[in-house]
Amino acid sequence: MSNTRLNAGPGSTSQAEPRFAEDALDRRPVRPSKLRYNLGMLAVGIIFIAAVYGAGMDFGALLNLPASIIQYGQLMAAGVFQFPDETVAGYWTQSFDAMFESVAIAWVGTMVGALFSLPMGFLAARNMSPLPVYIVVRFVLSVIRAVPEIIFAIAIMLPLFGFGSGGGGALAGAMALGVSSIGTLSKLISEAIEAVDGGPLESSRASGSNQMQMIRWAVLPQVMPEIIAIWLYRFEVNIRASAILGVLGAGGIGSLLSTVFGAREWDRIGIVLVVIIVVTMLVDQISAFIRHRVIHGGDARSDGGEPQEDDDAPGPGPEDGPRVQNDPAPKENRAAAGL
């Protein structure tokens, strides 16, 4: 009997009777049918070909692409590596200025989003708010998430705060990013709140706390690290998103990009791209470090005590064990990617 079990393989140890081949001596399980898989692949292939025709792609354009990439790439590299005399130094300065403005836009936008997303997240969490509120807030959030940032910028913020880098453009961009951040941030925060450990909630209810006290003492301490990580992720996303608003006239790196591309000044384009890459990667590294610190490092969560240098050390404290049950990576990844 045990022999049969063995032959049946690890997948078929359940109660269901394993299916065997006709030959009783060859007791290997039958290969599952691949028909559905193949049909699915076929459907994907048909959709792909249809889409290639539907988009009306011009493959002739691809022929010249490598040559133009090399040609323009050389121009850009020449621009980046030329000796920074006064004019070129001015280009670098301008690029850094615009990039810093983009970072500031993203920061203010994230703060505006964070300010609104915390209460909205609580309202959109099933275990914190009554059903009608939950449904309405969820619907509003999914509509906000479906609208691209540029629409908030075009429709409301740019006419409200003005255009241009010096004028209200930067503020308009920040507000548009903030409003569109609310949707994603609140959704992720509400998911974090729904995944909260029920023990502290029960004990705070048992000791007679009202809703606010329960949120303050039982929920917030559990979710705050994750919420801070989500906010920081959104900050990274917003830096990239601010570029598209800049093209519309909201200041920052996007305005500069559209200017230099409009003039086809390839040396300046190269400089701007290098500045974008350097600053974005730097901010990403810092933010990733802080996120890691906040989620995994014990001292960042108001435990007091001296900061530990290696936050991968096994013991930030035994009481922190159950908090970080599993790495919330996939959910945060989606935030990182710009949901």
Next chain:
Amino acid sequence: MVTTSTAERRPAPQASTTVRPEPPRPSGLVYLGLAGLALLAFIVFWAIQESGDVLLIPLGFVTLWAPLNPVIGLLVMLVALAVCFKARIGTMAAFGTLAFIIMSYWAGATVGFTLLEIPERWSNVEPRLMAFLDPNWSYIWTVRDQWLITISMAVVATLIGCAIGLVLAMYASPVSSPNKGTSQAIKAANSVIRSIPDVGWALLFVAFIGGTAHGLGPMAGILALLMFNIGIVAKLTSETIDAVNPGPVEAADASGANLTQRNRLAILPQVLPGFVSYGLYVFELNIRASAALGIVGVGGIGSAMMLQLNRFQFENVAAILIALVVVVLLVDMFSMYIRRKLL
């Protein structure tokens, strides 16, 4: 209230005062250092209020916009530090609070944060909002060709981008890559790809292709979306591969599989559900992004929208926007359905 049974078991502390463990007092010296940091930030803000130029060593000067009233900033920082000290918050958290305040103060000054102008400028917004409340419904059907192009672009970019992204992810994760050097190099290349925003890619490809005789078309848009997708899919999938169950991988190694066989048979089946869900998610992002990329002229619904916007026909823009929201919601529901079916 203490129940009698516990009171019997444990002698109650004298009177009714329960002795609670106090959180440890944070180091005052470090807090003093943080106050010094606040003072330093104040001095820097004060200094750049005067000149506005900060030396960037090899390249010249960079202007940092100074906050208007550094004194208020200093007061806010000191009060926050005092509150943190009173609440016995750890030094790292206090440092984080301080950094947050400094960053916000700088960013707010840079974008010129003010809400005072809203009432006087509201008249600019009102006609647009009115137009958005009263969209030109008949216009929706006239741009169906553009919708077809947008969705086709998204499909093509998603499929190709996911395929390339999967290969890159296999090389980027230390679990499945041939050696550490390859994985580091691919990771670095991927973070460069990811750090250029999608509109940057679109402008680049419009410039590359637009210079030829072929003119603008969906090709530049597809290539831009492709790069954008490769970055996202490769990053997410490689992180999924990092967290893969090592059992099957060890089994494949033990039975003498080479790298391709191991990746194909031990890793791919484990990451496939996650990979499919990232693909669907990227498809949704693409539809939204292609609306935005119309600004730089890459074809699809976005360029139709920009055309109407430049003609100040907000009723038509509103119609496109509403259709966009509906399409994105539909795609969202569709991908949620498939995800539930597959996972």
